[in-house]
Amino acid sequence: MGEVIVITSGKGGVGKTTTTANVGTGLAKLNKKVVLIDTDIGLRNLDVVMGLENRIVYNLVDVVEGNCRIKQALIKDKRYPNLYLLPSAQTRDKTSVSPEQMKKLSDELREEFDYILMDCPAGIEQGFKNAIAGADRALVVTTPEVSAVRDADRIIGLLEANEIKNTHLIVNRLRSDMVKRGDMMSSDDVVEILAVDLIGVVPDDESVVISTNQGEPLVGNESLAGQAYLNICHRLLGEEVPFLDLNAKNSLMARLAGIFKKN
């Protein structure tokens, strides 16, 4: 029986879709059978982040309305044969799907897949309710900013109210240089405020932008963000992985910069 994980945040633009793409691809890399579902109806994005935008025939609304079978709508990933995407509909709105329908869909996919990842839209309205309807656990993504943490707190409350008790936090876009000089909250600060367990810290890394440009998730490559995402996947599988030392690379860079400055 597969597990349904919702990736949510409340605030927009903190990295839900990027996280879904990378965690999903990472789990596939670790030989799990994974399906990613874009539940943001009307604002389809996960397909472009995955680089699968040219292969869409049917979408989530088609499946729910019975215009096609689930198998027909699933797009097989370019790199991993055990990774699939169920894209969202671009020309419909959130009311096209109900939480009951999403729950039924999740239960059907559970039979076939190890992990079903729901990419949740921003906000706390119908789209959010759809995305969490069938979820067993949640990954809450936030950045170390006041607005994002506030929204994350609200989302954590709503997840609890909806009986989703297994919730973990991902602190995204952390800049260790700013944390060091006291101009950004650390992941510990955010965890202290939100009082949920941390499952990953992803540094602010240019390679994320580059990988999104190319439509190739970077999980597992040599970049710090790529390593951070793969660590999250290992932790999801129940393994204990120490948190990355985000300073390591930075201090080296700083030292190099220092040398150049002197010359």
Add this chain to the structure above:
Amino acid sequence: MGFSEFFKRKSSSNVAKDRLKLVLVSDRANCSPEIMEQMKNDIIKVISKYVEIDVDGLDIKITQTEIEGDNGTVPALFANIPIKDLKNQKM
């Protein structure tokens, strides 16, 4: 206070943390800072009828607390009310 601390201004990350903590108290309690202030004043009034309390040292906030036998947390009103004088009870 240390010499360096004297010159150091409060870091912006600490400002962010403090602002967040404040805003989350009212978010979580679903009640505004004004209502919290009123509640605080009423509590002071009631307690002062019986014992003399240190109003400046008083701390009232809404936090999370774990409930026994369950893994969940519930909001709780936390009040730390220092008593100045127990002997001089006004009763």
